[in-house]
Amino acid sequence: MSNRILVVDDESIILQLATMVLTSRGFEVLTAQSGQECLDVVKREKPDLVLLDYMMPVMDGMTTLRHLRHLHPDTYVIMLTGKGSEQIAVEVMKAGAADYILKPFKNQDLVERIENVLRIRRIEMHNRELREERERLLSEIEVWNMELERRVAEKTRELELAHAEILQAEKLAALGHVSAGMAHEIRNPLNAIGLFAQILRPVLAHDTEKSGYIDKLLQEVDRIDAILSKLLDASKAPKVTLEPVCLIGTIDRILETFGEQLKASKVKVEKHYDQVPPLMMADSGEIEQIFTNLFANSLYEMQHGGVLGVTVQCDDQKVTIEVSDTGGGIPRENLSQIFDPFFTTKTKGTGFGLSVVLRIVKNYHGHINVRSTAGEGTVFNMEFPLARQSN
Numbered sequence: 001m002s003n004r005i006l007v008v009d010d011e012s013i014i015l016q017l018a019t020m021v022l023t024s025r026g027f028e029v030l031t032a033q034s035g036q037e038c039l040d041v042v043k044r045e046k047p048d049l050v051l052l053d054y055m056m057p058v059m060d061g062m063t064t065l066r067h068l069r070h071l072h073p074d075t076y077v078i079m080l081t082g083k084g085s086e087q088i089a090v091e092v093m094k095a096g097a098a099d100y101i102l103k104p105f106k107n108q109d110l111v112e113r114i115e116n117v118l119r120i121r122r123i124e125m126h127n128r129e130l131r132e133e134r135e136r137l138l139s140e141i142e143v144w145n146m147e148l149e150r151r152v153a154e155k156t157r158e159l160e161l162a163h164a165e166i167l168q169a170e171k172l173a174a175l176g177h178v179s180a181g182m183a184h185e186i187r188n189p190l191n192a193i194g195l196f197a198q199i200l201r202p203v204l205a206h207d208t209e210k211s212g213y214i215d216k217l218l219q220e221v222d223r224i225d226a227i228l229s230k231l232l233d234a235s236k237a238p239k240v241t242l243e244p245v246c247l248i249g250t251i252d253r254i255l256e257t258f259g260e261q262l263k264a265s266k267v268k269v270e271k272h273y274d275q276v277p278p279l280m281m282a283d284s285g286e287i288e289q290i291f292t293n294l295f296a297n298s299l300y301e302m303q304h305g306g307v308l309g310v311t312v313q314c315d316d317q318k319v320t321i322e323v324s325d326t327g328g329g330i331p332r333e334n335l336s337q338i339f340d341p342f343f344t345t346k347t348k349g350t351g352f353g354l355s356v357v358l359r360i361v362k363n364y365h366g367h368i369n370v371r372s373t374a375g376e377g378t379v380f381n382m383e384f385p386l387a388r389q390s391n
């Protein structure tokens, strides 16, 4: 494509002359006779170069040059100036002209200067494109980097969670082996103790103090037995019977069993059943155990009043249940241990409640998380995937 040059001069003889010379050298030539016309043509035609006369009436060459540089920086300007003024030449170059030519000029000289400026223009524009491309690539790399960092952080977190879950599963498995045998071994002598204590009861019936000891003995035997049952619950995968279970119905039923305790400790229940989840194929006893344990823990924390919150939500993939309380919260250093069997901060606790909850949640391919702020309360969040309908 030939270069397009706009010649601007108020003298038409100069315009004609320049047009003739430049056209014969293969340039496409446009003309304008005033500064204003020059700006209009440049705006419309976007020539590569303007040959601009310094001395023009109304809008002089310098003013036109400044406008051009400001509005159309891609159009380069060669100024035509009167002979003998070095001062003007300096001024013109400072204002952004690419070159200046003294009038009267030799045709060959004019053409060479123009070709020279056009070459410089091509190089400078190419450089600018390269710089812009570089900037664009750099910012793209930056975006990729950020995305990469985000993904690495996300994967690291997922790995950490998976690792914690594996550790937990290993602990439960190890506990399963030990506890099944241990519970069996302890239960036989325990039954014997209970039995003998019961035999002694009528013998000591006349002595209220001593028969009181027998009652205490039997209570403690029952307590040990309950602990052994919980231990087995926590570790063994018990026989389960799958049936369609209504989650909300189960939650309400368990809440009712806590009715007296809720009233006595002035705990308000706030239920948010945003959606009714579909029936879940599960063992109803296991689902009950989840809520019995979570509510028992929350109520233990709110013996002097508070709010027990239950939220149920679901979409087509999962059911989300949150159990929250306004109790004392869990200190940060305990958070990683609360699901461990035997971990308890209560004098009469066994530390099995949450490990049972965790085992059951895992059984149904669910997840359980806890958020807690010491002094403010605790939120247990569970998610159960919804089984896809196979028929």
Ligand SMILES: Nc1ncnc2c1ncn2[C@@H]1O[C@H](COP(=O)(O)OP(=O)(O)OP(=O)(O)O)[C@@H](O)[C@H]1O
Binding pocket: 293, 297, 298, 301, 325, 327, 328, 329, 330, 334, 338, 339, 343, 344, 345, 346, 348, 349, 350, 351, 352, 353, 354, 355, 378
């Ligand atoms: N809602 C809660 N608020 C504050 N701490 C809690 C809460 N739930 C659990 N914890 C902490 O986690 C520990 C373990 O709970 P987990 O239910 O496993 O055992 P436990 O309640 O101590 O004993 P058990 O349930 O066998 O009677 C508790 O001792 C308590 O420190």
Ligand SMILES: [Mg+2]
Binding pocket: 293, 296, 297, 352, 353, 354
């Ligand atoms: Mg508990």
